Amino acid sequence: AAKTAGGDRFVFYTREMTDRAEIRLRLESGLREAVAARSFELVYQPKIEAASGRLTGFEALIRWRHEGAAISPADFIPVAEDTGLIIEIGRWVLEEACRTATRWALDHGPVPVAVNVSARQLADPGFSRLVEQVLQRHGTPARLLELEITETVIMKDVRHHLPTLNRLRALGVRIAIDDFGTGYSSLAYLRQLPVDVLKIDRSFVNDLPHAPDIASTVLALAQRLLLSTVAEGVETAEQRHWLAEAGCDVLQGYLISRPLAAEAAEAMVMTAFARDEALPLSA
Ligand code: C2E
Ligand code: MG
Ligand code: MG
Ligand code: MG
Numbered sequence: 429a430a431k432t433a434g435g436d437r438f439v440f441y442t443r444e445m446t447d448r449a450e451i452r453l454r455l456e457s458g459l460r461e462a463v464a465a466r467s468f469e470l471v472y473q474p475k476i477e478a479a480s481g482r483l484t485g486f487e488a489l490i491r492w493r494h495e496g497a498a499i500s501p502a503d504f505i506p507v508a509e510d511t512g513l514i515i516e517i518g519r520w521v522l523e524e525a526c527r528t529a530t531r532w533a534l535d536h537g538p539v540p541v542a543v544n545v546s547a548r549q550l551a552d553p554g555f556s557r558l559v560e561q562v563l564q565r566h567g568t569p570a571r572l573l574e575l576e577i578t579e580t581v582i583m584k585d586v587r588h589h590l591p592t593l594n595r596l597r598a599l600g601v602r603i604a605i606d607d608f609g610t611g612y613s614s615l616a617y618l619r620q621l622p623v624d625v626l627k628i629d630r631s632f633v634n635d636l637p638h639a640p641d642i643a644s645t646v647l648a649l650a651q652r653l654l655l656s657t658v659a660e661g662v663e664t665a666e667q668r669h670w671l672a673e674a675g676c677d678v679l680q681g682y683l684i685s686r687p688l689a690a691e692a693a694e695a696m697v698m699t700a701f702a703r704d705e706a707l708p709l710s711a
């Protein structure tokens with residue numbers, strides 16, 4: 429009986445594995461086609477100054493429709509990473525975001541756009557050169573580009589990434605540590621890193637206002653190191669209120685706005701500049 433049960437389990441397990449491998453293979457070949465056809469899209473989620481509500485910038489987020497369904501970047505970015513397709517996808521994201529930032533700056537006024545950078549992109553020896561070339565090609569002032577790198581990616585190999593981060597920073601690009609608080613940053617490491625912004629991970633914002641320990645700690649740390657702070661995933665008025673009171677600089681989340689298609693984001697930029705409500709860029 430035990431043997432049968434074991435056998436059944438084995439059969440069940442392999443079938444599940446096969447299904448998963450199949451899904452994965454279809455995702456992979458779909459991704460390859462999408463890369464060739466450039467069939468991705470960027471949406472833009474606004475960020476506002478906590479104290480005033482003024483627009484401070486956007487985060488560009490990739491979208492992909494495959495076989496009629498929207499696939500979450502949380503599902504396909506890891507596959508793109510494993511296959512190396514992320515290099516080309518990441519280059520497209522960078523180009524598209526810079527093209528958009530330049531157009532908005534010319535038509536309305538300068539608004540920074542943040543782009544997410546994955547582990548493999550950052551580790552690519554040509555990455556900082558690529559960023560420089562893309563900025564040049566699109567005539568994008570470097571201060572309009574912010575690069576978001578997750579804490580775990582930076583901290584996994586700080587010494588290896590440091591020269592790249594320094595080169596990017598020297599270009600005038602701003603660097604944000606994304607999903608901050610989920611990794612293992614030590615104060616000592618953080619102090620050496622050429623970064624400008626800490627983004628408090630959504631999970632800690634979600635704990636507000638009842639369990640504010642981590643958010644408080646991150647805000648205190650940022651103040652100490654003169655880094656600017658962004659809270660991601662702000663969904664309630666209570667969270668917004670707590671964060672503004674605690675001195676968090678910038679807010680981002682569904683409460684303020686969902687990620688928007690380029691045209692809707694542009695309308696927001698236009699309105700902000702028409703009403704003189706965009707935040708002036710620091711030099
Ligand atoms: P992330 O960079 O931490 O982006 C924040 C994610 O939280 C986005 O999910 C955003 O839509 C979502 N979000 C924003 N506000 C709220 C909120 O109030 N509540 C909730 N529940 N969620 C909120 P999205 O767009 O699905 O992206 C997921 C992750 O995929 C991103 O996390 C980022 O790590 C990665 N990603 C997205 N676009 C790109 C890209 O162009 N390149 C790379 N390398 N990674 C990307
Ligand atoms: Mg991000
Ligand atoms: Mg994040
Ligand atoms: Mg996050």
